[in-house]
Amino acid sequence: MSDESATAQQHNDESAPATHHHDGEAATSQPQNGEATSESRAQNDSSGEGTEPILTAESLTQRYGAVPVFEDLELKVEPGGFTALIGPNGSGKTTLLRALAKLYRPTAGRVAYHGPSVPRPIGYLPQQPRFRPGFSVQETLSFYARLVSGDREHATETATDALERVGLEAAADRPVEALSGGMTRLLGIAQATIGDPPVVVFDEPASGLDPGMGLRVFDVATDLADAGTAVIVSSHDLELVETHADTVFMLDSGDFVAHGPPNSLYAAHEADSLLEVYRAAISGDADRVRVRGDGE
Numbered sequence: 001m002s003d004e005s006a007t008a009q010q011h012n013d014e015s016a017p018a019t020h021h022h023d024g025e026a027a028t029s030q031p032q033n034g035e036a037t038s039e040s041r042a043q044n045d046s047s048g049e050g051t052e053p054i055l056t057a058e059s060l061t062q063r064y065g066a067v068p069v070f071e072d073l074e075l076k077v078e079p080g081g082f083t084a085l086i087g088p089n090g091s092g093k094t095t096l097l098r099a100l101a102k103l104y105r106p107t108a109g110r111v112a113y114h115g116p117s118v119p120r121p122i123g124y125l126p127q128q129p130r131f132r133p134g135f136s137v138q139e140t141l142s143f144y145a146r147l148v149s150g151d152r153e154h155a156t157e158t159a160t161d162a163l164e165r166v167g168l169e170a171a172a173d174r175p176v177e178a179l180s181g182g183m184t185r186l187l188g189i190a191q192a193t194i195g196d197p198p199v200v201v202f203d204e205p206a207s208g209l210d211p212g213m214g215l216r217v218f219d220v221a222t223d224l225a226d227a228g229t230a231v232i233v234s235s236h237d238l239e240l241v242e243t244h245a246d247t248v249f250m251l252d253s254g255d256f257v258a259h260g261p262p263n264s265l266y267a268a269h270e271a272d273s274l275l276e277v278y279r280a281a282i283s284g285d286a287d288r289v290r291v292r293g294d295g296e
């Protein structure tokens with residue numbers, strides 16, 4: 001299967017059509033306020049103080065030719081934490097998330113998974129999930145379930161559980177090519193959680209979604225974190241991030257320019273919102289996309 005979101009083990013082509021993929025209409029989504037959930041969770045500081053990390057990046061460096069995307073990044077992710085990665089377009093979020101999902105070998109440094117030995121340690125939602133047309137939502141997820149566990153008998157049940165997790169069960173029989181963008185992303189999230197990986201990495205899961213659906217997606221991620229999964233999410237929606245994330249990493253010019261729980265970041269930057277922190281911490285002209293290697 002070519003979908004990188006499948007087993008998160010050394011796949012390289014995120015955009016390659018997989019054996020299955022998606023598009024969808026939202027099933028009923030009743031947005032919940034993720035803030036209370038986030039607050040009720042322990043404040044996990046991904047600096048790793050006090051809790052054993054489940055995923056670490058050490059001296060992580062990625063270059064394309066001579067052009068660096070990031071250099072010597074250090075990162076620790078704890079079980080049950082909601083970690084958000086934010087930063088300007090082109091700052092390297094997708095590149096970093098794919099490294100964290102162990103989908104490619106970085107130029108230097110390493111990503112290490114320290115969790116339990118399971119068939120699927122890390123689930124991954126690509127920025128633009130695609131599924132092979134001609135299959136229904138249920139068939140698509142059943143396929144992934146068989147792929148991850150090798151268990152044909154329980155594949156349907158596993159697929160149904162994953163669909164219910166994202167509220168997409170009403171679309172179970174719909175062909176994946178007949179799903180809306182939001183439904184497709186929900187299917188991608190369901191796919192990424194097949195096999196209950198201890199770590200999930202979601203690349204811009206709320207991108208292109210209406211506000212209710214975006215909130216729903218972040219609430220699903222919060223539920224996963226509450227259940228003990230280490231959740232790593234990139235997003236440009238700073239409001240969703242500040243109401244859901246335990247820890248924020250702000251990536252800019254190849255470095256983490258801010259890192260910590262939202263409240264700590266407000267205090268450190270004398271800010272009242274993540275947007276204010278973002279404006280204070282991110283360098284340069286906010287009106288222009290900075291292209292790495294172009295004058296940097």
Ligand SMILES: Nc1ncnc2c1ncn2[C@@H]1O[C@H](COP(=O)(O)OP(=O)(O)OP(=O)(O)O)[C@@H](O)[C@H]1O
Nearest residue numbers: 064069087088089090091092093094095096291292
């Ligand atoms: N395969 C590649 N070859 C060369 N350069 C690449 C490649 N993939 C990414 N880059 C460059 O690496 C930088 C980081 O890209 P990346 O997609 O990781 O950024 P991002 O923060 O996810 O951006 P966005 O918020 O726009 O999705 C960009 O300058 C991009 O052009």
